[in-house]
Amino acid sequence: MKTVAFCTIALAILFSVLPLQAQNMESNNNLILLPVNNDPTIAFRIWFKVGSQNDPVGKEGLAALTADMLSDGSTQKNSYEQIISKLYPLAAGYNASCSKEMTVFSGRTHKDNLSEYYSLFTDAILTPAFKQEDLDRIKSQTLNYLENSLRYASDEELGKAVLYQELFTGTGYAHVDAGLIASVKSITLDDIRKFYKEYYTKDNLVIGLGGGYDATLVKTLQNDLGALPSGTPKAPAPPVPNTPKGVRVTLVEKEAASTAISMGFPMDIVRGSREWYALAIANSWLGEHRNSSSHLYQVIRERRGLNYGDYSYIENYPNGGQRQLPPQNVGRRKQIFEIWIRPVPNEARHFALRAALREFKNLVDNGMTESEFDLTKNFLRKYVLHYAETTMDRLGYAIDDAYYGMSTGHLETYRKMMNELTLADVNAAIKKHWQYDNMQVAIITKDAQSFKDALVSDAPSPMKYATEKAQSILDEDKEISAFPLHIKPENIRIVPVADLFLK
């Protein structure tokens, strides 16, 4: 055992300006290098330009299953059991992340174990065995997620899935990455082999390598992945969202003890443009993820204690309940503005919906104030440093920069924009990209019909508190509870939870 290595371990340098080289591979593949010489680990991210948007109709879930077959299945050299046994002493592993437009294989190993690790990692990509028993196992996990976990174990994630489903009906963005139940059941090994052959080509990948590697590893990795077949699959056109006219509500009927709410609308902007960073300031003030200073949080949780938190987003933010900081490698050409209201008591559902929409309307109508703007941009200027504290995170952002075509990195741009943007820029971006008249709302609740009736009637929904509240809050409550939503009955549909994600 190489015990000496433990004493010489050193950490990656954080936040210092490190060389970030991007150059084209000779084979026309892309290469992203992030050397950190004193990092004792090596990070890999191999990005294939394919995602769940590429799932054929009737085979939703194929992209994710294919990726899982590579990361959690056998190779031609080793059975899955053998792979586990070999990876285990290395304290290393690899996984695949399949989102709408990106599939990324990532892994990390200590330098001491590189030679043992490397062949396992590359074999997984280059020589998958595609065994039936692996497919059966992985499918079973996927179906358990779709049939049980997503529908019953987290109303919050369910609400977000329904929101996207409604906004992107009929497009490759509509279904969750895991797929649909009937589709997943129908997927065969032949489907997977065909999908792998089409999309896992040497012309359809970007190599990301970071940490304490040496130059020979770059060449070796390029050469080895160059063994994949040629082919440049055509990317689907960006999805055309099903933009609501008016406020449209989908109520998911479920025997739920509380009510989870997500809402949003499609936007025509992605990271990289000046206006996006202006919106990021407004969004952070309104609903910075897991941050108690943000406005929605203050109004709904801090002053009224209705729930655990309230946030807003201008980029897709999967598994928000499990993470503090934004994910990487979930890029999309079409993003939505999204508000996430964590579960509230059923009796407060109407009030909470009104409170969120009212606060959003106030922001759109009135913009931010100078002091709100100053505080938020100063916050973000430093806060974004936390987004990429590790080599693996930085590599993830570098891959995303390539995805979004950003020659100057997103995080560097972010900080630069916090110095350049003005309040006028922010308020102009709000006016241009945000509105409150057309909004899709997804609500997980019980007694959906009675909620539908209440929404249609638009009658006041007064809050009753079990404990004392300040008069200022009670006065504001009167305005919130009467805030008009103008929802037409034909814009409300009720869906039983058991009917979701079937086919």
Next chain:
Amino acid sequence: MAENIFPYKAQKETLPNGLKVIMIPMETPGIVAYYSVVRTGSRDEVEPGKSGFAHFFEHMMFRGTKTYPGAVYDSIVTSIGANANAYTSDDITAFHLNFAKEDLERVIEIESDRFQHLSYAKPAFQTEAGAVYGEYRKSITQPFSLLNEKMQNVAYDVHTYKHTTIGFEADIKAMPEAYDYSKTFFQRFYRPENVVIVICGDIDPATTMAWVKKSYGGWEKGYVAPKVTPEPPQTAERTGDVTYPGKSLPIIDIAYKGDALDPNNRDFVAALLLGDLAFGENSDLYKKLVIQEQKVQFISPSIPPNRDTPLFEIYSMVKTPEDINYVRDEVYKTLESFKTTPVDAARLEGLKKRNKYDFLMGLDTPDHVAGGLARFVAITGDIDVVDQLYKTSDTITAQDVMNAAKKYFVPERRTVVVLKGAK
């Protein structure tokens, strides 16, 4: 003498009021992680009807002081761009901030202030109780929340591990009425002798310590240790069932009363290894049930370090209810084989190697270092236990693993709870 596994040199100092400060300088230019570890968790909730209070109090710590009311505290944290949060579990309440080094003095100022001068009115207290109930509501939809609640309730009779950290729902509902009690909670537990500050990253220890002394030096002693009733030895197997109101595959949780964290207890350290050897991803049983027979979605061990008698658990999500007993019996058979058959030496050494690399590769940011140490600090008051644990682990033999199997994994220490979906 074996090398210490922890690769950084820590500097420690204890103030006259009992506050311990552990500083770990790291080559991480510009970034500091600051953890205030309160050695109190749901374990310390000894009064009936007050389960969940340690966690509730974690929330109250963000409500501010006269000098820095909650909104002012929030605006300071916002202005410095800190990544700040807190968490509570059975043995710990931890408050943590990750920020730029130029803000360290400011952070020490606001953190020391709220730990000494927390001040909140009754309406704010009652409003926060609503947020805590909201946290309960968002979590209880998960099958594991119900399963763990049931397991702890069945496995323990008198020890406070009988309830989960979030607490019994009835107690959470009653929280708004406990304003006066909350004041005593602060006075008893938020005291310097019961708190350890861990500061990692780009710091100058001498300057840091001067700031700490200035800000925390006036904090008065007064910790009152709770009278946590030890759990008497279990004498017979226990069982329980719980019905999940939604749709879920069955989950079986097989738990054994273990020993508290003690790095010099070879049985305990061997049990840590045994959990992985018998039920981890590389175990024969995992490969049999998950990969070959595909009867379960997963099987996983949990051998936690705890201040008092913990549960050593094996969880498995079973694909069909008909196989629950089969899986249970396979777990029993595996444990019996570990009592009689020495584990393969190569596998044992492979696991030790894995554990070391796993630990070291996790120390890649100040926040990960401080966060990784926090639980050990809460349980023991120090970080030395980490080196001690790995040193003992290095010496564990196949015979030690057999001894641990024989000691802990016996029917009279066992509680089995099965969760089934209602639909």
